[in-house]
Amino acid sequence: MKFSVTVTLKKDVLDPQGKVVQNTLNSLGMKNLKSIRQGKFFEIDIDEDNQEKAEKLVKEMCEKLLANLIIENYKIIKL
Amino acid sequence: MKFSVTVTLKKDVLDPQGKVVQNTLNSLGMKNLKSIRQGKFFEIDIDEDNQEKAEKLVKEMCEKLLANLIIENYKIIKL
Numbered sequence: 238m239k240f241s242v243t244v245t246l247k248k249d250v251l252d253p254q255g256k257v258v259q260n261t262l263n264s265l266g267m268k269n270l271k272s273i274r275q276g277k278f279f280e281i282d283i284d285e286d287n288q289e290k291a292e293k294l295v296k297e298m299c300e301k302l303l304a305n306l307i308i309e310n311y312k313i314i315k316l
Numbered sequence: 317m318k319f320s321v322t323v324t325l326k327k328d329v330l331d332p333q334g335k336v337v338q339n340t341l342n343s344l345g346m347k348n349l350k351s352i353r354q355g356k357f358f359e360i361d362i363d364e365d366n367q368e369k370a371e372k373l374v375k376e377m378c379e380k381l382l383a384n385l386i387i388e389n390y391k392i393i394k395l
Contacts, residue, residue, distance in 0.1 A: 243322070243357045258358070262377055269363045269373060276357035278322045279337070282350040294348060298341055 238283050238291045239316040244304045245276035279303060280316075288315065317362050317370045318395040323383045324355035358382060359395075367394070 246252050255275040262270050281298070285291040295313050304311040325331050334354040341349050360377070364370040374392050383390040 241322075243320075245357065245359065255358075258381065261381060265380055267373065267377060269370075270377075271361040271363045273361070274359045276359065278324065278355035278357040279334075280324065280353045280355065282352070284348045284350045291348075294346065298346060298349075301344055302337065302340060 238285055238288065240281045240283065240291070240295045241314045241316055242279040242281060242295065242299060242303060242311055243276055243314075244279070244299070244309050244311045246274065246309055250308045276309075277303070317364055317367065319360045319362065319370070319374045320393045320395055321358040321360060321374065321378060321382060321390055322355055322393075323358070323378070323388050323390045325353060325388055329387045355388075356382070 252274045255273050258275060259270060259273045262273065281295055283291045283294055285294060292313065292315070299311045299313065300306060331353045334352050337354060338349060338352045341352065360374055362370045362373055364373060371392065371394070378390045378392065379385060
């Protein structure tokens with residue numbers, strides 16, 4: 238069972254990496270860019286047929302390792 | 317107009333970062349994990365009301381800066 242997970246910085250947390258990308262895009266001439274924020278993306282393949290159990294496992298992975306819950310949010314999507 | 321962009325390594329490209337995450341999750345006791353691959357995620361806000369134009373702009377950003385088309389694929393989703 239496959240899931241995608243996106244981990245993004247919370248709204249009020251500064252995103253220096255995204256800022257650099259934004260400045261670079263601006264200097265490439267993209268004037269219409271309002272904002273860009275960068276996050277992490279994971280594609281997870283779980284060996285578990287029960288969707289509920291699999292989702293619980295992915296949630297546990299996010300909370301134990303993939304996301305820092307103090308500054309980041311995560312979103313799990315079943316593929 | 318908001319878009320999300322995910323940039324992932326192509327199928328046959330090695331993903332050492334994902335491998336480390338996989339090993340770490342295994343050593344945390346997650347035995348059901350088949351595979352995990354890591355990518356990049358961007359949330360882009362464009363100052364453009366015409367959806368077609370905005371999408372073209374995001375595509376240009378991906379190809380000029382965000383993704384390395386030799387080893388990476390990108391996917392644009394309108395939010």
